[in-house]
Amino acid sequence: MRREKSQSLLARAERVIPGGVNSPVRAFRAVGGTPPFIVRGEGARMWDADGNCYLDYIGSWGPLLLGHAHPEVLSAVEEALRGGTSFGLPTEREIELAEMIVEAVPSIEMVRLVNSGTEATMSALRLARAWTGRELVVKFEGCYHGHVDSLLVKAGSGVATLGIPDTAGVPAAFADTTIALPYNSTAAVEQTFARYGDRIAAVIVEPVAGNMGCVPPAPGFLEALRELTQRHGALLIFDEVMTGFRLAYGGAQQIFGIRPDLTTLGKVIGGGLPIGAYGGRAEIMRRIAPAGPVYQAGTLSGNPVAVAAGLAMLRYLKQHPELYAQLEERTARLAAAAPPGIAVNRAGSMITFFFTPGPVTDYESARRSDTARFARFHAWLLERGICFPPSQFEAAFVSAAHSEEDIARTADAIREFFAAEAAG
Numbered sequence: 001m002r003r004e005k006s007q008s009l010l011a012r013a014e015r016v017i018p019g020g021v022n023s024p025v026r027a028f029r030a031v032g033g034t035p036p037f038i039v040r041g042e043g044a045r046m047w048d049a050d051g052n053c054y055l056d057y058i059g060s061w062g063p064l065l066l067g068h069a070h071p072e073v074l075s076a077v078e079e080a081l082r083g084g085t086s087f088g089l090p091t092e093r094e095i096e097l098a099e100m101i102v103e104a105v106p107s108i109e110m111v112r113l114v115n116s117g118t119e120a121t122m123s124a125l126r127l128a129r130a131w132t133g134r135e136l137v138v139k140f141e142g143c144y145h146g147h148v149d150s151l152l153v154k155a156g157s158g159v160a161t162l163g164i165p166d167t168a169g170v171p172a173a174f175a176d177t178t179i180a181l182p183y184n185s186t187a188a189v190e191q192t193f194a195r196y197g198d199r200i201a202a203v204i205v206e207p208v209a210g211n212m213g214c215v216p217p218a219p220g221f222l223e224a225l226r227e228l229t230q231r232h233g234a235l236l237i238f239d240e241v242m243t244g245f246r247l248a249y250g251g252a253q254q255i256f257g258i259r260p261d262l263t264t265l266g267k268v269i270g271g272g273l274p275i276g277a278y279g280g281r282a283e284i285m286r287r288i289a290p291a292g293p294v295y296q297a298g299t300l301s302g303n304p305v306a307v308a309a310g311l312a313m314l315r316y317l318k319q320h321p322e323l324y325a326q327l328e329e330r331t332a333r334l335a336a337a338a339p340p341g342i343a344v345n346r347a348g349s350m351i352t353f354f355f356t357p358g359p360v361t362d363y364e365s366a367r368r369s370d371t372a373r374f375a376r377f378h379a380w381l382l383e384r385g386i387c388f389p390p391s392q393f394e395a396a397f398v399s400a401a402h403s404e405e406d407i408a409r410t411a412d413a414i415r416e417f418f419a420a421e422a423a424g
């Protein structure tokens, strides 16, 4: 496989962009080699500068549930573009998207649009602190909630991939407002509430973790979070930036039947354009300016182009509810390609092959993975035109554009890797 053009683009990029990339995990440092520089995507495929074609399981790290350049998303974007890209005044489309989100996500009564998942979690925490008049936030090790200062503690995703211990530039005073506990440990949460219960503003959690690789919640874990936060007057925040509209139309909270106080969204709701949202109980959301005293704003928030893409995406998903079962079934077929001794975690269209016997239930058990072996797996697939996320600690995403044949070809390549490995 030729890589010359990507190699020279990386060298050029490194002169003007830190590490050559605008988001760290794109740099392929954890798996070695050069990231392919992409020129075009369509459906489940993308093409790089050297003309190589890849079946894509990164899916822009979550947004592309329908694959690249979906015709309905594209035509909605084109139509919106012609009408102007931003006004700094409200538009009807924003109401439509808000109404669709409120209708879809069980716990959301009101919603505010922002420009990224990071903005959504940052704003939700500010709101939770204002609502409760408390400062502490409980998060879970290996969960990623964007690059919010106070949440970059044991933050999963790129931080885990690059082995960065404590992020430089985050004041201790910010980090000190965060308590990081092991995912799936109800006992740790109980002990923490017993000790700091009246100081905790919120518990923020990925209801299905995707940023230490895919780690589903243990039975009873989310229920315990709901019960403990309620009992101690803290808010429960579901960070559904990855899982929202991906695991089900109503997100993970629909599947598990739990109503958090606040929910953050992003990724899928923008159909591949920059967007984020946070929403929840109306009485809490009414504290946001200009309705209330919690300030949060954005020049391009709710811009017509991103909103049009999101609307097209959600309308398509609403009209095709059968899609979720199909995605899950195709993902299960990928999982079946792994031999014993590999812990495969999956939920809906999210999947991770952990190179450890497992079980992988939290950050500590995820970190037992053999990352050098994962890097060989990744390179093997890439060489065969199959692009998995370049990190052991990220979920791979199956999209509705992956055909039966695409899945079969990927499962075969996975089997061949393990067979070749066993043959030495």
Ligand SMILES: *Cc1c(COP(=O)(O)O)cnc(C)c1O
Binding pocket: 115, 116, 117, 118, 119, 121, 144, 145, 146, 147, 206, 210, 211, 239, 240, 241, 242, 266, 267, 276
């Ligand atoms: C991706 C992600 C974020 C951050 O979203 P950005 O749009 O990258 O800022 C936050 N939380 C979760 C769970 C995510 O997966």
